[in-house]
Amino acid sequence: QSALTQPPSASGSPGQSVTISCTGTSSDVGAYNYVSWYQQHPGKAPKLMIYEVTKRPSGVPDRFSGSKSGNTASLTVSGLQAEDEADYYCSSYAGFNNPPYVFGTGTKVTVL
Amino acid sequence: QVQLVQSGAEVKKPGASVKVSCEASGYIFTNYDFHWVRQAPGQRLEWMGRINVASGNTKYSEKFQGRVSITWDTSARTAYMELSSLTSEDTAVFYCARGLPVVAKWLDPWGQGTLVIVSS
Numbered sequence: 001q002s003a004l005t006q007p008p009s010a011s012g013s014p015g016q017s018v019t020i021s022c023t024g025t026s027s028d029v030g031a032y033n034y035v036s037w038y039q040q041h042p043g044k045a046p047k048l049m050i051y052e053v054t055k056r057p058s059g060v061p062d063r064f065s066g067s068k069s070g071n072t073a074s075l076t077v078s079g080l081q082a083e084d085e086a087d088y089y090c091s092s093y094a095g096f097n098n099p100p101y102v103f104g105t106g107t108k109v110t111v112l
Numbered sequence: 113q114v115q116l117v118q119s120g121a122e123v124k125k126p127g128a129s130v131k132v133s134c135e136a137s138g139y140i141f142t143n144y145d146f147h148w149v150r151q152a153p154g155q156r157l158e159w160m161g162r163i164n165v166a167s168g169n170t171k172y173s174e175k176f177q178g179r180v181s182i183t184w185d186t187s188a189r190t191a192y193m194e195l196s197s198l199t200s201e202d203t204a205v206f207y208c209a210r211g212l213p214v215v216a217k218w219l220d221p222w223g224q225g226t227l228v229i230v231s232s
Contacts, residue, residue, distance in 0.1 A: 003156060034215065034217050036217070036218050036219070038157075038219075045221075045223065045224055045225050046157065046207070046209075046219075046222050047220075047222070048218050048219065048220040048221075051218035051220075052217050052218070057218070057220065089156065089157055091157075093215055093216070093217070098174045099173035099175070100159075100171065101147070101159040101216065102159065103149075103156055103157040103158065103159065104156065105156050106156045
């Protein structure tokens with residue numbers, strides 16, 4: 001089962017920005033604007049942070065933003081706060097492939 | 113509020129089956145799909161399958177095809193995921209999540225997760 005590729009780790013000091021990449025293929029990330037990002041704190045369930053590449057659910061701070069270029073999507077967390085320290089996973093719809101939904105390898109964000 | 117509550121942790125022997133439940137509240141049950149996702153210890157999320165509650169239509173990942181079955185009970189507002197022929201590789205937390213029908217543009221919310229330990 002192919003996974004989207006993310007860097008294993010990223011870090012920044014409080015107040016700084018961090019950007020996480022998510023690289024897929026022309027069959028998933030590159031083909032559809034259905035990339036979403038999930039935040040997962042240790043021992044907790046994932047939480048939706050970004051959907052349809054750039055949209056934020058109600059209640060998610062505007063410090064979180066998403067973008068996409070070609071087969072690579074990105075999540076940027078601006079104004080890092082201590083509570084942003086977590087694992088982040090991207091996900092993409094992959095159409096008629098199987099599985100039709102793929103997740104990224106995950107990125108551990110550390111707030112220094 | 114919209115909430116998914118899963119059943120408790122399970123310990124199973126290799127070769128056995130496990131059935132995990134996911135009870136929904138706070139929204140119109142039949143308007144959304146249920147998805148199931150596996151996360152082995154320290155590992156990434158893996159999509160297992162989904163059920164469209166309105167039609168009963170299911171779609172499974174090829175990786176789990178033949179071993180997984182997703183069902184639902186509308187009156188109980190509950191979806192179920194049964195995984196058979198368990199091995200140690202199935203030791204994981206299993207999550208249910210709500211998604212839009214046809215194309216799940218997002219998965220939200222997620223259940224709290226159910227830990228399944230496979231051990232002899």
